[in-house]
Amino acid sequence: MPDDYRRCLDLYESRDIDLTQYPIVGVGSVCRRQASSQIDAVISTILRHDPDMPLHAFGVKARGLKIYGRKILTCDSLAWSYQARREPPLAGHTHSSCANCLDYALAWRSRVLAVRPSQQLALFDDLS
Numbered sequence: 126m127p128d129d130y131r132r133c134l135d136l137y138e139s140r141d142i143d144l145t146q147y148p149i150v151g152v153g154s155v156c157r158r159q160a161s162s163q164i165d166a167v168i169s170t171i172l173r174h175d176p177d178m179p180l181h182a183f184g185v186k187a188r189g190l191k192i193y194g195r196k197i198l199t200c201d202s203l204a205w206s207y208q209a210r211r212e213p214p215l216a217g218h219t220h221s222s223c224a225n226c227l228d229y230a231l232a233w234r235s236r237v238l239a240v241r242p243s244q245q246l247a248l249f250d251d252l253s
Contacts, residue, residue, distance in 0.1 A: 126163060127170035134174045142225060145177045152182045163196035168196045187237050205233035 144150045152171065164182070171178055185200035191214055209223040223229035
């Protein structure tokens with residue numbers, strides 16, 4: 126699996142495309158991998174190729190942030206919405222599900238911030 130990503134990097138390089146010159150480089154198929162150690166292996170492989178690669182990981186789980194959070198610049202996840210669809214709405218909410226609810230999303234964000242490594246994930250930093 127990490128070899129697939131390495132081959133992809135080699136293809137970019139063979140076309141004289143320097144990915145470190147882009148503000149962010151997406152790492153796909155992360156959400157399809159259930160084991161955070163597998164994702165860490167992929168991220169580490171990419172960074173061994175070029176340690177200055179500004180990486181965005183799609184579909185990251187909170188427990189994965191503990192393992193490889195310092196290695197990525199940003200990430201995203203729809204896990205909060207997935208979980209909200211399977212739970213009753215928050216107390217006082219009248220909608221049938223909090224899957225698109227700002228209050229639920231902000232509560233999830235607070236939990237993610239509590240597990241993230243320090244000085245990491247500018248995407249989740251307070252913008253106020």
